[in-house]
Amino acid sequence: GAGVSQSPSNKVTEKGKDVELRCDPISGHTALYWYRQSLGQGLEFLIYFQGNSAPDKSGLPSDRFSAERTGGSVSTLTIQRTQQEDSAVYLCASSLARGRYETQYFGPGTRLLVL
Amino acid sequence: GENVEQHPSTLSVQEGDSAVIKCTYSDSASNYFPWYKQELGKGPQLIIDIRSNVGEKKDQRIAVTLNKTAKHFSLHITETQPEDSAVYFCAASITGTASKLTFGTGTRLQVTL
Numbered sequence: 574g575a576g577v578s579q580s581p582s583n584k585v586t587e588k589g590k591d592v593e594l595r596c597d598p599i600s601g602h603t604a605l606y607w608y609r610q611s612l613g614q615g616l617e618f619l620i621y622f623q624g625n626s627a628p629d630k631s632g633l634p635s636d637r638f639s640a641e642r643t644g645g646s647v648s649t650l651t652i653q654r655t656q657q658e659d660s661a662v663y664l665c666a667s668s669l670a671r672g673r674y675e676t677q678y679f680g681p682g683t684r685l686l687v688l
Numbered sequence: 689g690e691n692v693e694q695h696p697s698t699l700s701v702q703e704g705d706s707a708v709i710k711c712t713y714s715d716s717a718s719n720y721f722p723w724y725k726q727e728l729g730k731g732p733q734l735i736i737d738i739r740s741n742v743g744e745k746k747d748q749r750i751a752v753t754l755n756k757t758a759k760h761f762s763l764h765i766t767e768t769q770p771e772d773s774a775v776y777f778c779a780a781s782i783t784g785t786a787s788k789l790t791f792g793t794g795t796r797l798q799v800t801l
Binding site: 577604606608613614615616617618621629632664666668670675676677678679680681682 | 694722724729730731732733734737777779783787788789790791792793794
């Protein structure tokens, strides 16, 4: 079946502009995660949605970052007033979130470059 | 919070040799340890995982071991092939609560002919 999809695959923007990144999780997956991967670094947790529960926003680096998940499916990560240090690959993952262990499946990522 | 350290950062082996990547974690409550492989320009793909109630798991040429007492886990790849060349990430999480993964910083594996 279809995996996690993300759009756009690449985004170049100017410092100070806002950007929106989209994630379509695997159908039926109730949990959705956003991570950030800076060049040559590991993955940094940003935010986590689980069903109708309040999201875990503990990883968001500043109030310029926000995310929403509409209808329990598609999610949008918004970065306002982008800075050069926001340049990174933004990865989305989803999981069934059933049972005790929930495998996370990742999308291909959106490569963001802030000039 | 959880902290995961991963070594080495780069690893070069000859085709057919074995490769070992090691990770340590700090939170004794962590109970789920997946390994991901990331090829250039792609998202991470799960290759194997281990739960805290087992010490070892194998899947063909890949194995993972877990030592809960020492809080470390390792990935073993035997009979390496050129297509094994990629960046490998270990991760840890506490499932049943907020299941966010804490990742290591990655190991770039290069398998040479």
